[in-house]
Amino acid sequence: MRPFRLLTCLLLGLLASTPAVAAAAFEVVVQDPYLELRTGPGRGFPVAQVVDRGAEVTLLRRRTDWIKVRTAGGIEGWVKRAQLERTLTPSGESVTLPGPSPESRVEHRWEVGLATGDTDGASTIAVSGAYLVTPSLLVRADVAQLFGNASNGWLGSVGIAHLFMPQWRVTPFIGIGAGALYVEPKATLVQPEDRSDTAAYAGLGVRGYLTDRFMLQAEWRQYVVFTSRDDNEEIDSWTVSFAYFF
Amino acid sequence: MDRELRVLLLSGAALVALAVPLQARAQEPSTPAAAPQVVEPQVKRREVNPPALDTENFEAGAFVGTISIEDFGSSFVWGGRLAYHFTEDVFAEATVGTAKAGQTSYEDLSGSAQLLTNDERQFTYYDLSLGWNALPGEVFLGGRRAMPSAVYFTLGAGSTDFGGDSHFTVALGTGLRVLATDWLAVHMGARDLAFDSDLLGKDKLTHNLQFTFSLTAFF
Numbered sequence: 001m002r003p004f005r006l007l008t009c010l011l012l013g014l015l016a017s018t019p020a021v022a023a024a025a026f027e028v029v030v031q032d033p034y035l036e037l038r039t040g041p042g043r044g045f046p047v048a049q050v051v052d053r054g055a056e057v058t059l060l061r062r063r064t065d066w067i068k069v070r071t072a073g074g075i076e077g078w079v080k081r082a083q084l085e086r087t088l089t090p091s092g093e094s095v096t097l098p099g100p101s102p103e104s105r106v107e108h109r110w111e112v113g114l115a116t117g118d119t120d121g122a123s124t125i126a127v128s129g130a131y132l133v134t135p136s137l138l139v140r141a142d143v144a145q146l147f148g149n150a151s152n153g154w155l156g157s158v159g160i161a162h163l164f165m166p167q168w169r170v171t172p173f174i175g176i177g178a179g180a181l182y183v184e185p186k187a188t189l190v191q192p193e194d195r196s197d198t199a200a201y202a203g204l205g206v207r208g209y210l211t212d213r214f215m216l217q218a219e220w221r222q223y224v225v226f227t228s229r230d231d232n233e234e235i236d237s238w239t240v241s242f243a244y245f246f
Numbered sequence: 247m248d249r250e251l252r253v254l255l256l257s258g259a260a261l262v263a264l265a266v267p268l269q270a271r272a273q274e275p276s277t278p279a280a281a282p283q284v285v286e287p288q289v290k291r292r293e294v295n296p297p298a299l300d301t302e303n304f305e306a307g308a309f310v311g312t313i314s315i316e317d318f319g320s321s322f323v324w325g326g327r328l329a330y331h332f333t334e335d336v337f338a339e340a341t342v343g344t345a346k347a348g349q350t351s352y353e354d355l356s357g358s359a360q361l362l363t364n365d366e367r368q369f370t371y372y373d374l375s376l377g378w379n380a381l382p383g384e385v386f387l388g389g390r391r392a393m394p395s396a397v398y399f400t401l402g403a404g405s406t407d408f409g410g411d412s413h414f415t416v417a418l419g420t421g422l423r424v425l426a427t428d429w430l431a432v433h434m435g436a437r438d439l440a441f442d443s444d445l446l447g448k449d450k451l452t453h454n455l456q457f458t459f460s461l462t463a464f465f
Contacts (some may be wrong), residue, residue: 011322026299038396041424042334044382061300061428064334064465068428091425097299114338114374116403122413125403127374147414166274186411245333 026059028087028095032088041066044158049075050246056090057117065099079135100212104245105219106135113217113243119155122148122230128241135166140175144239154182155223155237157201177201181225193214201223251293302429305329307462309343309433315369315408316452317419317445319348323369323456329377339400339416341437343456346369347408350446361445366410371439373417385424395424406441406454413441423462433460454461 034050041063049071053059056071057079081097088094116128126144132137135217138161146153159177161174182196205219218240294414306328313323325343330339345430353359400419405412421435439454 039384042379042381042382042394045384045394059299061302063302064331066334067299114376114402123403125374125405125414145412147405147412152412214336231315244338 011048012130014022020088026246027056027091028059028084028091030055030057031086031088032083033085035079035171037068037069037075037079038066039072039077041068041078041108043080045078049077057087059084062097102212104212105209108245111138111215111243112141113241115144115217115239117237119144119146119237120148122146122151122153122236124155124239126239126241130161137161137162138165138175140177150182151185153181155179155181157199159201163207170206172204172206174204175202175219175221181223195228197225197227199223203237207243213225213244213246215243215245217243285293285350302464303331305331305337305431305462305464307431307433307460308348309427309435309458309460311403311458312457313343313369313456314346315345315347315454316443317350318367319350321345321355321369323458325458327462327463334382335379337338337398339375339377339402340372341375341404342370342372344368347423366408369408370408371404371406373404373439375400375401393424393426395422397422400437406439409443409445412441412461415439415441429464431462431464433458435460
């Protein structure tokens with residue numbers, strides 16, 4: 001009998017705690033004539049339910065620009081962020097959900113990107129990140145893997161870049177930086193020897209905003225590799241990258 | 247007397263004439279000052295961010311399947327994937343996978359000749375891809391369940407370690423993602439890993455096709 005009682009208590013406790021969780025959820029009051037609830041998080045999913053103006057819905061979760069809500073009657077559906085921002089809280093305050101806007105092109109803080117290209121004849125893939133100190137000054141870092149005919153390698157660097165016209169849709173920029181190059185000659189060569197050297201670069205490029213959160217960037221850099229031999233080595237690098245900013 | 251009276255009256259009239267506009271002017275600033283005395287509401291409409299709204303744009307999971315490694319037969323492949331969904335249409339994905347390559351026909355027929363050591367047979371790759379949810383839709387199970395789904399295409403680049411060398415790899419993929427629940431997704435996918443290889447003497451572009459089944463969770 002006792003284990004049953006314990007189990008019942010536990011179950012009751014669970015049941016009792018569920019409304020408490022629901023009560024902590026965020027509720028909004030519909031202001032549009034209708035709030036459209038779709039069956040999935042995307043514009044292609046059908047509108048299966050509508051909620052009238054003045055009714056309350058509870059926000060459950062968010063995926064990209066879609067928020068799952070539950071009506072007072074227990075019906076669930078996905079609502080577009082833009083429409084949810086036209087709702088009010090029960091106390092009459094407007095609701096904002098963080099997301100991109102045309103201003104975020106100039107005002108964003110972080111960027112991450114994937115790049116591919118060519119570094120002195122070697123195929124290159126790279127990941128990069130940047131932080132905008134001001135709308136026109138970036139601090140950035142990138143790591144690239146190089147695949148050459150005679151050797152493979154890694155190239156990492158940190159640097160700064162200046163955007164000439166951050167408010168334009170397409171803007172040129174210049175950058176400088178320093179980093180390290182690690183080269184691993186292929187095993188088929190005679191007497192291969194791994195080597196790592198420091199390097200510095202200067203470059204220029206152009207970037208264009210595709211939408212309020214994506215951009216394409218093309219860049220040319222000239223690296224000077226400070227080798228342990230007598231002469232420094234100069235390498236050209238070309239990359240095209242696709243970046244997301246937030 | 248007459249004259250004195252006239253002077254008095256005139257100066258009095260002059261004083262009044264002067265005083266009236268002066269008074270008017272003195273009152274002038276106080277008249278508009280009366281207008282802003284209407285109480286202005288000091289309360290600004292506050293904007294509220296929903297507290298702790300669960301944002302689930304990351305997707306992580308594992309896959310198993312089979313890969314056909316060109317010239318080296320088909321093998322079991324397994325690995326992990328991590329995706330970030332930027333919008334309902336576009337996502338980025340990082341994939342890591344590994345398989346153990348089999349033997350070439352030559353090795354099988356000759357009996358003893360081995361082209362690669364055991365370590366060199368380990369086929370390990372990673373790639374970074376961009377994905378596009380080209381065909382969003384729903385999958386219907388029976389008459390009562392409809393699950394959001396998407397057919398997607400991915401294109402990316404990465405590296406494959408095989409035969410004692412790293413190869414620049416282009417990864418082209420397609421898949422079907424079905425959301426079993428709000429956070430759990432089932433994928434079926436195909437992917438082509440293409441890279442240049444000179445393992446068998448001359449340089450050639452190899453295509454390594456992979457078919458996988460994966461489970462991922464959104465968080």
